[in-house]
Amino acid sequence: MRRWGRSEGPDGHRPPNGGRPEKHHRRDVFDAIRYVTDNATKWRALPADFPPFQTVFGLFSRWTRAGVFNRIRDEVRRAIRLRAGRCPNPVAGVIDSQSVRAAATVTGRSRSYDAGKRVGGRKRHLVVDMFGLMVMVMVTPAGQPDHDAAREMLARLRMLHPQLSLIWGDSAYAGTLVEWARRFLRLTLKIVTKRPGQTGFKVLARRWIVERSLSWLMNARRNVVDFERKLSHSEAHLAVAAITLMTRRLTRKRPSAWTRKPASAPQAA
Numbered sequence: 001m002r003r004w005g006r007s008e009g010p011d012g013h014r015p016p017n018g019g020r021p022e023k024h025h026r027r028d029v030f031d032a033i034r035y036v037t038d039n040a041t042k043w044r045a046l047p048a049d050f051p052p053f054q055t056v057f058g059l060f061s062r063w064t065r066a067g068v069f070n071r072i073r074d075e076v077r078r079a080i081r082l083r084a085g086r087c088p089n090p091v092a093g094v095i096d097s098q099s100v101r102a103a104a105t106v107t108g109r110s111r112s113y114d115a116g117k118r119v120g121g122r123k124r125h126l127v128v129d130m131f132g133l134m135v136m137v138m139v140t141p142a143g144q145p146d147h148d149a150a151r152e153m154l155a156r157l158r159m160l161h162p163q164l165s166l167i168w169g170d171s172a173y174a175g176t177l178v179e180w181a182r183r184f185l186r187l188t189l190k191i192v193t194k195r196p197g198q199t200g201f202k203v204l205a206r207r208w209i210v211e212r213s214l215s216w217l218m219n220a221r222r223n224v225v226d227f228e229r230k231l232s233h234s235e236a237h238l239a240v241a242a243i244t245l246m247t248r249r250l251t252r253k254r255p256s257a258w259t260r261k262p263a264s265a266p267q268a269a
Contacts, residue, residue: 024051032056037240040221064232069239076246077133083250090129092166093157094210095150095173099123099142102226110231112143122226122234124214125149127157127167132213134242135161139226139234146172151180158185168192168206217241 032050036043043053050056063069078088099114102121113120123142127135138153150173157164166188167181174191181187192207217223220241228234 024055029056029059033060033240034244037220037222037237064236069236073134073239073243076243076250080246080250089163091163093127093129093135093164094206095127095167095169096210097123097125097146098214100226105229106226110141112141114142125153126210128210128213132209133246137235137238139231147177150177154181154185158187170207216245
């Protein structure tokens, strides 16, 4: 059995400022966070197989403030794109929003009512690449219009991903936002409108990519209803769900290519 040093934890991590070494492996902590996101359990109800919930939630808050989940998400997305033979950094994306109900624990200014969707809670603004992989997510009160939230999100997106040059969106992003994005961000925002005479739901080009991604994120039960008091914690749970989806996609075994077997030669009598 390995004996750790005085300043070394079980994962080989040495605290930069000294102090007591870490008692729990960071992989176990991250698995506990993934468990909460996937099963929507309370932090206090974590199974005994995981580290104590105080440790898990403390590191979850610390990593959220440091942007750790966003960096992991970006690195996994780059790996998937490289494996598919694409540029590691996307140059085109799709934007959309989703309003979800907020729990009673969410109070104050971080929630409002979306009259269009008739939902009281919060709204998620999501940008994905052409593979449907998360590039950026931002959570706002549900009553904030899409084009207002998109100004802040596109500005942040332009700074963090300067290679992006084209974004598709629905009619909620039409109007002055298109000219504003072109003039101030040098970003082309194209609007995908409904077909003439369309009634009901129809699959539209480009828009289905981000709608599918939103449905993927809803498979994690923690994202079905917003329970978080802080907007940053809601964004972190969405990022963790995206990391889980992308790691499964990255580790999935590729099916072997199908080839036709050559016809066997007829045997001589």
